[in-house]
Amino acid sequence: MDKVNLKQKFSMFTDYWSPKIVGELNDSHVKLVKLKGEFVWHQHETEDELFLVVKGNLLIKLRDQDIFLEEGEFVIIPRGVEHLPIAKDEVHVLLLEPKATLNTGNINNERTIIDLESI
Amino acid sequence: MDKVNLKQKFSMFTDYWSPKIVGELNDSHVKLVKLKGEFVWHQHETEDELFLVVKGNLLIKLRDQDIFLEEGEFVIIPRGVEHLPIAKDEVHVLLLEPKATLNTGNINNERTIIDLESI
Numbered sequence: 001m002d003k004v005n006l007k008q009k010f011s012m013f014t015d016y017w018s019p020k021i022v023g024e025l026n027d028s029h030v031k032l033v034k035l036k037g038e039f040v041w042h043q044h045e046t047e048d049e050l051f052l053v054v055k056g057n058l059l060i061k062l063r064d065q066d067i068f069l070e071e072g073e074f075v076i077i078p079r080g081v082e083h084l085p086i087a088k089d090e091v092h093v094l095l096l097e098p099k100a101t102l103n104t105g106n107i108n109n110e111r112t113i114i115d116l117e118s119i
Numbered sequence: 120m121d122k123v124n125l126k127q128k129f130s131m132f133t134d135y136w137s138p139k140i141v142g143e144l145n146d147s148h149v150k151l152v153k154l155k156g157e158f159v160w161h162q163h164e165t166e167d168e169l170f171l172v173v174k175g176n177l178l179i180k181l182r183d184q185d186i187f188l189e190e191g192e193f194v195i196i197p198r199g200v201e202h203l204p205i206a207k208d209e210v211h212v213l214l215l216e217p218k219a220t221l222n223t224g225n226i227n228n229e230r231t232i233i234d235l236e237s238i
């Protein structure tokens with residue numbers, strides 16, 4: 001059984017908006033992702049999603065609210081709630097969500113990633 | 120929708136081995152717990168459990184392996200695997216596990232906590 005060192009795992013990739021699987025428990029995946037810039041508005045119809053900021057700052061826009069996360073802060077976006085992550089500068093995020101979760105949720109476009117890499 | 124600041128939440132309690140619920144997603148709870156000393160050997164029959172060290176160091180003994188976690192490291196203990204957390208000094212840990220999870224797993228003793236507090 002191996003432990004996971006977040007800093008070491010983040011050092012293994014440089015691409016943005018491409019979550020890497022670093023753990024699996026129950027029906028969920030733990031993923032790490034680096035974000036920079038603006039994503040697309042989307043929602044996950046049947047999955048709640050946790051964003052924990054490990055390094056940097058992340059703005060998550062909802063239709064009626066802005067959530068600004070700093071290092072050591074997390075938010076859970078409930079299923080069905082449209083959200084738009086925006087990272088002014090690079091931010092390192094730990095995601096927790098059901099294995100079936102697609103990064104772009106209900107939107108299928110060039111930013112959709114079907115097969116996530118495990119690192 | 121409220122974000123959670125880990126440091127602020129940890130400042131809200133001082134008791135050891137008493138996980139507090141700070142988030143709920145899908146079928147799981149996110150919990151924070153302060154540990155100091157030695158717990159009891161136990162296992163969770165049907166639940167995988169994630170330990171992420173937020174501050175300090177944590178030793179998790181398995182029957183055939185020792186896992187030593189430092190700040191920024193996590194491990195997932197699969198269901199059915201006996202484990203014994205030991206904290207030489209105070210350690211702050213984020214737990215992620217199904218809502219049904221009992222802190223002492225298959226063991227029912229004076230350290231078992233039935234109704235967890237949400238903070």
